[in-house]
Amino acid sequence: MSFAYDKLMGGKNGLTGFIILAILILIVFPLLLDSFRLNLVGKYLTYAFAAVSLVLLWGYGGTLSLGQGIFFGLGGYAMAMFLKLEASSPENTAIQSTPGIPDFMDWNQLTELPWFWEPFSSFTFTLVAILVIPALFAYIIGSAMFKRRVGGVYFAIITQVIAVILTVLIVGQQGFTGGINGITDLRTLNGWDITSDSAKNIFYYVNCFLLLGVIIASRYILTSKFGRLLLAMRDKEDRVRFSGYDVANFKIFIFCFAATISAIGGAMFTLQVGFMSPSFVGIVPSIEMVIFAAVGGRMSLIGAVYGTLLINFGKTAFSESFPELWLFLMGGLFIAVVMFFPNGLAGLWQDYGHYITDRFKSVKNLFVKPASATKATTVENS
Amino acid sequence: MLTNNTDYTLAIEDLTVSFDGFKAVDNLNFYLDKNELHVVIGPNGAGKTTVLDLICGKTKSTSGSIKFLNKELTKLSEHAIVREGVGRKFQTPSIYENLTVLENLEVSYPRGRGVFGSLLFKRDQAVMEKIYDIAQQIMLDEEMHTEAGVLSHGQKQWLEIGMLLIQDPQLLMLDEPVAGMSVKEREQTAELLNKICQGRSVLVIEHDMEFVERIAHKVTVLHQGKILAAGDMETVQKDPKVVEVYLGH
Numbered sequence: 209m210s211f212a213y214d215k216l217m218g219g220k221n222g223l224t225g226f227i228i229l230a231i232l233i234l235i236v237f238p239l240l241l242d243s244f245r246l247n248l249v250g251k252y253l254t255y256a257f258a259a260v261s262l263v264l265l266w267g268y269g270g271t272l273s274l275g276q277g278i279f280f281g282l283g284g285y286a287m288a289m290f291l292k293l294e295a296s297s298p299e300n301t302a303i304q305s306t307p308g309i310p311d312f313m314d315w316n317q318l319t320e321l322p323w324f325w326e327p328f329s330s331f332t333f334t335l336v337a338i339l340v341i342p343a344l345f346a347y348i349i350g351s352a353m354f355k356r357r358v359g360g361v362y363f364a365i366i367t368q369v370i371a372v373i374l375t376v377l378i379v380g381q382q383g384f385t386g387g388i389n390g391i392t393d394l395r396t397l398n399g400w401d402i403t404s405d406s407a408k409n410i411f412y413y414v415n416c417f418l419l420l421g422v423i424i425a426s427r428y429i430l431t432s433k434f435g436r437l438l439l440a441m442r443d444k445e446d447r448v449r450f451s452g453y454d455v456a457n458f459k460i461f462i463f464c465f466a467a468t469i470s471a472i473g474g475a476m477f478t479l480q481v482g483f484m485s486p487s488f489v490g491i492v493p494s495i496e497m498v499i500f501a502a503v504g505g506r507m508s509l510i511g512a513v514y515g516t517l518l519i520n521f522g523k524t525a526f527s528e529s530f531p532e533l534w535l536f537l538m539g540g541l542f543i544a545v546v547m548f549f550p551n552g553l554a555g556l557w558q559d560y561g562h563y564i565t566d567r568f569k570s571v572k573n574l575f576v577k578p579a580s581a582t583k584a585t586t587v588e589n590s
Numbered sequence: 591m592l593t594n595n596t597d598y599t600l601a602i603e604d605l606t607v608s609f610d611g612f613k614a615v616d617n618l619n620f621y622l623d624k625n626e627l628h629v630v631i632g633p634n635g636a637g638k639t640t641v642l643d644l645i646c647g648k649t650k651s652t653s654g655s656i657k658f659l660n661k662e663l664t665k666l667s668e669h670a671i672v673r674e675g676v677g678r679k680f681q682t683p684s685i686y687e688n689l690t691v692l693e694n695l696e697v698s699y700p701r702g703r704g705v706f707g708s709l710l711f712k713r714d715q716a717v718m719e720k721i722y723d724i725a726q727q728i729m730l731d732e733e734m735h736t737e738a739g740v741l742s743h744g745q746k747q748w749l750e751i752g753m754l755l756i757q758d759p760q761l762l763m764l765d766e767p768v769a770g771m772s773v774k775e776r777e778q779t780a781e782l783l784n785k786i787c788q789g790r791s792v793l794v795i796e797h798d799m800e801f802v803e804r805i806a807h808k809v810t811v812l813h814q815g816k817i818l819a820a821g822d823m824e825t826v827q828k829d830p831k832v833v834e835v836y837l838g839h
């Protein structure tokens with residue numbers, strides 16, 4: 209019990225923050241929002257997976273990836289390939305010159321399903337692929353970089369370049385990938401209509417539970433010796449190396465784990481939004497993910513979720529009225545956060561949150577036990 | 591390499607490293623016994639730190655051999671050398687400022703050194719006992735939960751020594767361990783070093799002659815990457831070559 213309490217929740221303060229977030233996304237949002245808006249929030253929450261992954265990789269690991277869109281995209285595309293194959297049954301595609309293959313392949317004069325699409329007709333394979341392929345890809349990149357002690361700015365640039373290459377590849381190989389439009393017109397999951405309101409509602413909750421699960425798993429990592437080693441490496445990498453640790457292996461692992469988390473978000477994106485396209489893979493989404501984490505607080509798993517929600521609410525509100533201003537506003541916000549609030553929203557809460565909780569406590573104490581007003585500082589830990 | 595085994599803990603033979611033609615360590619031969627506390631002195635730029643860098647794998651040698659308990663180190667990676675039993679303290683205190691004293695020692699505890707080992711590592715009885723034992727030796731048992739960043743300079747030096755001691759290395763290398771310490775702290779450090787050289791070999795780089803006199807079993811003077819003199823403190827201090835290098839031209 210105490211193990212679960214300390215390790216997974218991060219003690220009393222961590223637990224409070226976790227429960228507040230769970231109540232907000234599992235109860236408050238569904239009560240307040242209609243199903244269109246709830247689906248929108250569900251979409252935002254899929255980005256939160258990538259933001260959480262950056263808390264681990266960048267906040268704690270000190271390694272900035274400007275390519276988390278790569279992994280978000282791999283997860284999203286894997287799911288989309290499965291759904292697309294199901295939507296392309298011979299009956300559904302009888303009017304094509306080659307029935308039984310996805311429509312965009314038919315338009316591109318393909319007459320046969322490419323070999324790497326074949327296994328994605330299995331749902332089990334697809335689920336495994338969503339978790340494993342991004343991790344494998346991250347392992348290859350990570351080994352090549354970290355074993356050679358490439359890090360910092362170089363690593364950030366290289367991940368960015370890979371994101372660009374992947375986007376170009378997807379756009380260029382239209383027949384295999386659906387090109388710039390992506391993979392669209394997804395309908396059913398094992399025969400179940402995914403476009404219905406009830407399906408979207410269920411996906412929203414599945415997404416929430418997965419996100420909360422990812423936060424718990426990440427907390428476990430951060431509270432273990434591994435987590436302290438991450439902080440130690442960020443501070444004095446050589447000291448860690450000369451204490452007998454193979455530093456590269458630790459970086460590779462956290463990069464792979466971050467990749468898998470992002471991919472889960474991508475897969476949930478496809479399910480909730482109903483398509484996947486290269487515009488969620490490249491530079492812009494990858495940088496946006498970094499901004500979500502920075503604004504929420506790059507040392508706070510839960511803060512990263514709030515950062516994601518806040519920026520996306522802002523983006524939706526602003527880009528409706530002033531679309532051209534939004535990018536500048538977001539850029540400005542990012543610079544302001546980095547310069548003045550390096551710990552983002554979570555940092556603000558840590559520094560000033562007790563003013564709010566104190567007031568709340570003192571109001572409560574007026575009613576409950578007026579004699580013993582205790583000073584309390586509730587701090588959201590990680 | 592020839593397999594001429596020795597009884598020495600450390601046997602360095604014909605070791606040379608050249609940085610773009612500049613030989614920072616030049617054909618060095620050096621032996622270290624078990625239970626020996628050996629101090630290397632020499633003017634700035636003599637190559638003292640570079641020798642430690644070569645032993646612990648931070649710098650790769652150009653030629654020569656470094657044998658630790660008859661095992662060749664020059665081909666091993668840094669973490670493998672540490673796991674063989676070589677611990678090294680850096681010239682500027684190198685500790686994890688954001689972690690507490692306890693966490694600094696825990697992170698250095700030689701178990702759970704792999705990725706999965708560290709994920710499953712448990713702070714059990716044995717770990718805590720060892721941490722408290724070391725903390726007492728380095729006089730930081732009252733500061734267990736203090737963030738290392740706020741320790742005094744001297745305490746940081748001790749903490750780093752403790753982080754090495756917890757790994758129980760057979761060879762302990764300390765680069766200027768009393769730099770920036772008060773007189774009292776120097777005395778305490780000398781006591782500490784005299785205690786911890788039991789059962790292992792200690793190699794210390796130091797400038798402070800008074801301190802060297804107090805701890806050294808043997809002294810080697812390094813100058814321009816070469817050994818100028820070696821022996822006990824008295825002999826070395828009287829050596830005219832040493833006097834010349836130290837007292838001027």
Ligand SMILES: Nc1ncnc2c1ncn2[C@@H]1O[C@H](COP(=O)(O)OP(=O)(O)O)[C@@H](O)[C@H]1O
Nearest residue numbers: 609614632633634635636637638639640641649
């Ligand atoms: N990695 C390196 N590249 C080039 N020159 C170096 C390197 N490391 C040390 N040196 C040079 O080698 C000489 C010895 O340095 P060092 O071992 O730090 O001396 P000290 O005896 O003061 O510890 C110095 O002249 C230094 O500039």
Ligand SMILES: [Mg+2]
Nearest residue numbers: 638639640681
């Ligand atoms: Mg030096």
